[in-house]
Amino acid sequence: MKKLMTGLMAVVMAGSLAACGTSEETSGEGKEKIVMGTSADFPPFETHDTDGEIVGFDIDLAKHITEELGYELEIKDMNFDGLIGALQADTVDFVASGMSATDKRKENVDFSVEYHRSGEMFITLPESEIESMDDLDGTKIGVQLGTIQDEAAKKLADTIEIEVKALDKLPALIQELKSKRIDAIYLDKTVAEGYIKELDLKGFDDESSLSPGMAIAFPKGSELAEEFSEVIEEMKESGELEKLQEKWLKDE
Incomplete structure (x- = not known):
């Protein structure tokens, strides 16, 4: 478990953003920038290390997927209860934050395929x-x-x-x-x-119910949901997802 630290919320860019968050911006390397929302107080999925950097299972997962798809990743830290609102307001392109793909949430956002289930x-x-x-x-x-x-x-x-x-x-x-x-x-x-x-x-x-698994969330109608799902399925087949689980979710 990485040391818990309280992070400052990332500054939200003023003004209206494009329909897919800030992914239309390009980096110095010519890559499109894609913005991820998370709540970095949920170790081992996302937390701050001793240097203040956001690390964890979801962070490594997002980095792998965005690298495969050719995006430059930017991460914004915010309160968990504001993440879906950030998707709806187009201030982030996707959310990876240990979020369960519930039917209630599916009314407001789209999800990738499941990548983890723990109860x-x-x-x-x-x-x-x-x-x-x-x-x-x-x-x-x-x-x-x-x-x-x-x-x-x-x-x-x-x-x-x-x-x-x-x-x-x-x-x-x-x-x-x-x-x-x-x-x-x-x-x-x-x-x-x-x-x-x-x-x-x-x-x-808690033996009272079975919760849905964790998945990555997107604005309704986002093409990213299918693209991310394809990479997650490839990670399952190649063993890359299992490597991340061994790194972050297994006892030493």
């Missing part, structure tokens, strides 16, 4: 007596705003007595947990396992 977990402090879904009644659960876990936690609150607290950034949720202002955090399983290992926490799986 969900709850993480708690090591001394917590919350050890399964049966122990959640009467607890306060933290989620990241705009995520699939945010939506699922609200549905869970209809069946059991829980209070849901949604914040923009995962590091803020970790601090809430450590300060015992919330009882557990509900998040992607791969990310949860990283926090459990690095911060000596504990956790348990």
